[in-house]
Amino acid sequence: AQPLPLKAPEQTTESIFVKSDKKIVKINLNDIQYIEAYGNYIKIYTDVMVLTPKTLTEFLAELPENFVRIHKSFVINFDKLKLIEGNQIVLQDESKLAIGKSFRKDIFRKLWILRN
Numbered sequence: 455a456q457p458l459p460l461k462a463p464e465q466t467t468e469s470i471f472v473k474s475d476k477k478i479v480k481i482n483l484n485d486i487q488y489i490e491a492y493g494n495y496i497k498i499y500t501d502v503m504v505l506t507p508k509t510l511t512e513f514l515a516e517l518p519e520n521f522v523r524i525h526k527s528f529v530i531n532f533d534k535l536k537l538i539e540g541n542q543i544v545l546q547d548e549s550k551l552a553i554g555k556s557f558r559k560d561i562f563r564k565l566w567i568l569r570n
Contacts, residue, residue: 470516472498472506479504483521487534487547489513491527499549524561525554532564 469482485500491510498504506513510529514521520532524543534545538561541553553561 472504472508474504474506479506483518483531484533486521486531487545487549488531488551489521489529522561522564524557525552528552528554538565 468484469480471478471480473479481498481500481504487499489499489510490497492505494509495505495507496510496513498506510523510527514523514529517529521529522532523529528551530543530545530551534547536544536546536548538544538553541558543551543553543561545551
């Protein structure tokens with residue numbers, strides 16, 4: 455019998471590991487409400503806030519399609535969207551985030567796709 459080739463375990467799309475304060479923390483993607491840019495760091499908001507040394511753009515590239523940039527400083531988990539009121543998005547945890555002008559069209563395009 456041929457030995458099986460060794461393969462690095464693939465990270466599932468259900469969770470992600472991030473560095474935070476000398477620890478490596480597992481975060482379930484479903485638990486993320488939103489992510490906020492904080493210089494060269496990001497704040498990941500679940501039931502707690504996790505600070506990790508990555509840029510918002512770098513981190514967004516690792517996330518599935520339901521994570522949508524709504525502002526230069528914010529990415530939301532589209533599954534947590536409760537309502538849009540004017541230029542604000544309200545999430546299920548009642549967080550209110552501004553919608554950036556340049557991101558507005560993409561947000562409504564995604565809503566339209568989901569509706570049809």
